[in-house]
Amino acid sequence: MVKIAPSILSADFANLERDIQRISTADYVHVDVMDGMFVPNITIGIPVVKSLRPTTTLPMDVHLMIVQPVRYVEQFCDAGADLVTVHVESDTAENIHAAIDKIHAKGKKAGIVLKPKTPAEAALPYLEKVELILVMTVEPGFGGQKFMADMMPKVSTIRAWIDEKNPDCELEVDGGVDPETCKVCIAAGANVLVAGSAVYKAEDIPARIAALRG
Template sequence: MDTRVPTLVASVLPADFSELGQEVQRLEKAGVDRIQWDVMDGRFVPNLTFGPDVISANRPLVSMGFEAHLMVDDPDPMLPRWVQAGCEIIIVHAEATRHLHRTLSVIADLGARAGVALNPATPLEAVTNVLDRVDLLLVMTVNPGFGGQKYLATMERKIAAARAEIDERGLDFELEVDGGIAEATIGAAARAGADVFCAGSALLNGPGSLEDRAAVLRDAAVAGIESR
């Protein structure tokens, strides 16, 4: 039985942007472990969201960690801005980065933890040669760009393959999933091998209190991990 503790990450994409600071504080109070900032440029994905100044303005309001998920073409020129804004983890997409090994090294040199994300159509093999450079691998369980999408259960094979690669090579980094994560899906993602779970709509919307919804997700993730 696997007894590792799951990490619950909140995407603030479905938050009320007019009260973003209060939303971030509510998430911390509810027991969420860190915030994911879905940074979109309107090119890599058909949407526009947060810039570093928005993230920086929210950084003093909470003590939990921030991760920047850069769904942008050519993230390299702005990497320092996200670190300066207060993001401890910087996640770039393998599909958007020309020299991935170098980009991951630059993130580490900036003092942040380096993450790499894979779109659903991108095979795990696209990153196997850089896994010794990462602190986090993010397997997308939807196509990036918009919140509220349906979880792609077919990605569980990729999650399981990533977990096997981590364990067989004796690597030590977080395996995160993002997209359609809810009470009905988080257990399957956990059983497949994920240990970090990013949820947006399932946390910020739905019945009960935010604290209740966070607890339901965490309990379901624990059960999934323990059943491996």
């Protein structure tokens, strides 16, 4: 079954607990952490993740768009993240491996993220080590961007590698996912879809989550 991970970047930040309850039929709560350096925006951090943890039983999928995430991955795990993803572009390969090891040492799942301009091959050094690979279908940093359909060959390529080398690994896409583009993503091999505005702007959120499953 295709999993849905609504991004709270599109929620009402004055009512985050309420808006997390509204996505109770989803599979993950997707938390976008931005530092204003790796991406040109600043969102939320460790204290907010810790505050949100008691409000939901859903796994928290924390996407770190920050410089040198190895410095903070343990703190995000301790705050309540179930899955922590780090960008391959955010540090040296050595430090990305170290970040993955630190996440696993905390008993949590680890993933890597690829920006649109980053080739699929960048995932290969980590492919057999992670529980999730996230392919960005917009430039990271802001919500509400237009879906980049030209990322689908990358998704299909990584899906083939996952099936061959690490079948338990999930393949996630993030950016511009809606009831139409979700079909393209699923056809390309994604099994986890991040959706922000498509979920939170819907009149019937459970129905929208069901529709996004394809």
